[in-house]
Amino acid sequence: xxxxxxxxxxxxxxxVIPLLxxxxxxxxxxxxxxxxxxxxxxxxxxxxQTQALNMAKVDAIRKAxxxxxxxxxxxxxxxKLEKLLYNSGSINAYVLNDTLKIxxxxxxxxxxxxxxxxxxxxxxxxxxxxxxxxxxxKLTPGSPMGSGAKGAKGSPPPTKxxxxxxxxxxxxxxxxxxxxxPKEQEFIKRYVDKMTYMVYFNEKSGEDPFLMKSAVGIANxxxxxxxxxxxxxxxxxxxxxxxxxxxxxQTGQAVGIIQWIAGRLNAxxxxxxxxxxxxxxxxxxxxxxxxxxxxxxxASTGTLLGSVPYSSPRTFSQVSIEDAVNNALQSSxxxxxxxxxxxxxxYMQEYLTQGIRYELVIxxxxxxxxxxxxxxxxERKVKDIKTVSASIQQSIYHVYIIxxxxxxxxxxxxxxxxxPGLEGMYRVLLRGKSITFDTGM
Numbered sequence: 001x002x003x004x005x006x007x008x009x010x011x012x013x014x015x016v017i018p019l020l021x022x023x024x025x026x027x028x029x030x031x032x033x034x035x036x037x038x039x040x041x042x043x044x045x046x047x048x049q050t051q052a053l054n055m056a057k058v059d060a061i062r063k064a065x066x067x068x069x070x071x072x073x074x075x076x077x078x079x080k081l082e083k084l085l086y087n088s089g090s091i092n093a094y095v096l097n098d099t100l101k102i103x104x105x106x107x108x109x110x111x112x113x114x115x116x117x118x119x120x121x122x123x124x125x126x127x128x129x130x131x132x133x134x135x136x137x138k139l140t141p142g143s144p145m146g147s148g149a150k151g152a153k154g155s156p157p158p159t160k161x162x163x164x165x166x167x168x169x170x171x172x173x174x175x176x177x178x179x180x181x182p183k184e185q186e187f188i189k190r191y192v193d194k195m196t197y198m199v200y201f202n203e204k205s206g207e208d209p210f211l212m213k214s215a216v217g218i219a220n221x222x223x224x225x226x227x228x229x230x231x232x233x234x235x236x237x238x239x240x241x242x243x244x245x246x247x248x249x250q251t252g253q254a255v256g257i258i259q260w261i262a263g264r265l266n267a268x269x270x271x272x273x274x275x276x277x278x279x280x281x282x283x284x285x286x287x288x289x290x291x292x293x294x295x296x297x298x299a300s301t302g303t304l305l306g307s308v309p310y311s312s313p314r315t316f317s318q319v320s321i322e323d324a325v326n327n328a329l330q331s332s333x334x335x336x337x338x339x340x341x342x343x344x345x346x347y348m349q350e351y352l353t354q355g356i357r358y359e360l361v362i363x364x365x366x367x368x369x370x371x372x373x374x375x376x377x378x379e380r381k382v383k384d385i386k387t388v389s390a391s392i393q394q395s396i397y398h399v400y401i402i403x404x405x406x407x408x409x410x411x412x413x414x415x416x417x418x419x420p421g422l423e424g425m426y427r428v429l430l431r432g433k434s435i436t437f438d439t440g441m
Contacts, residue, residue: 072303
């Protein structure tokens with residue numbers, strides 16, 4: 001028996017390979033038990049069906065937590081949540097197993113994948129978050145969310161150290177997003193429908209770039225088939241090669257070069273591909289398996305929105321081990337991409353309620369008091385504004401609004417007209433999500 005094991009170590013073929021998928025729709029519990037209970041989609045994988053099912057439950061709980069406290073807070077508290085909740089071994093206390101529906105189940109031997117829909121005990125989750133002072137989004141100290149029924153199945157017993165209104169939220173936690181208007185909601189919906197995607201691979205994996213490029217091509221092919229705007233891989237490579245010096249000068253390597261390129265190319269979301277493959281020959285038959293992870297990032301900030309792990313069933317080829325591995329890898333990417341795209345749309349829909357981040361650069365800013373006045377007045381008209389740098393020559397801000405860069409331009413003119421000394425401000429440059437003005441001083 002001959003075996004090989006490597007990471008994405010074979011040339012990809014583009015033939016479509018059928019997956020060994022066993023699907024079923026199993027409904028557990030009574031219909032009455034499901035009434036009014038919020039349900040969440042979950043995906044999991046494991047060496048046994050039970051392990052895969054448990055991981056799918058964890059994924060559903062993670063989505064409920066994200067909905068409750070918001071993406072930024074969930075990301076900021078990820079390590080704490082992993083210990084207290086996701087990897088606690090007590091996941092059944094936070095789901096309602098009688099609402100479980102298995103959407104699909106596939107796998108062979110020690111490689112199983114499960115897609116489910118299940119009710120989450122939001123009250124139990126809320127109690128855990130409050131007890132551990134994890135705030136954000138809809139959840140703030142002393143203000144009950146009203147989620148979940150009283151005495152919901154699986155709720156942990158109340159503790160004597162319940163959080164009270166006197167406990168302030170930690171300083172580092174993001175503030176809850178302001179309510180948005182129907183007009184803003186409609187703008188976000190249109191924005192998400194027209195987002196531009198960029199796909200690249202994890203350069204630190206040490207894989208053959210040619211093979212990783214092929215994996216990126218598979219993902220781009222799927223996105224294009226769904227009518228999504230994509231950034232061509234060659235365009236990324238060209239910018240990466242020509243502008244590494246510019247990147248180092250502008251960022252000091254404070255952000256990853258791929259995130260920087262995503263911003264320069266005006267991407268809204270970028271997806272990072274990583275994975276490994278293995279193959280073996282038994283009795284003249286060739287088998288291959290692939291394990292991949294697609295990580296989804298908001299491009300301007302590099303915020304991790306979600307991830308999609310996927311392991312293929314063991315695939316068969318009469319040609320070679322390489323062909324079997326290629327088939328496994330291709331089917332894995334195509335299987336994972338629909339889930340990644342759905343995650344990207346759903347999480348961006350929520351993430352953008354905080355505003356789209358634009359870079360506002362103002363040249364010639366010798367008077368700090370005038371610029372401070374300008375910033376305070378602009379802050380009243382936007383979702384948020386953060387000072388990146390300020391000097392006599394230039395001031396840079398990150399401004400968050402639910403609108404276009406042209407909307408930001410109009411706001412800047414409106415505010416400038418109310419600040420003595422800035423009445424002559426004019427635009428110098430507009431590129432992607434960055435706009436530059438001169439004060440005219």
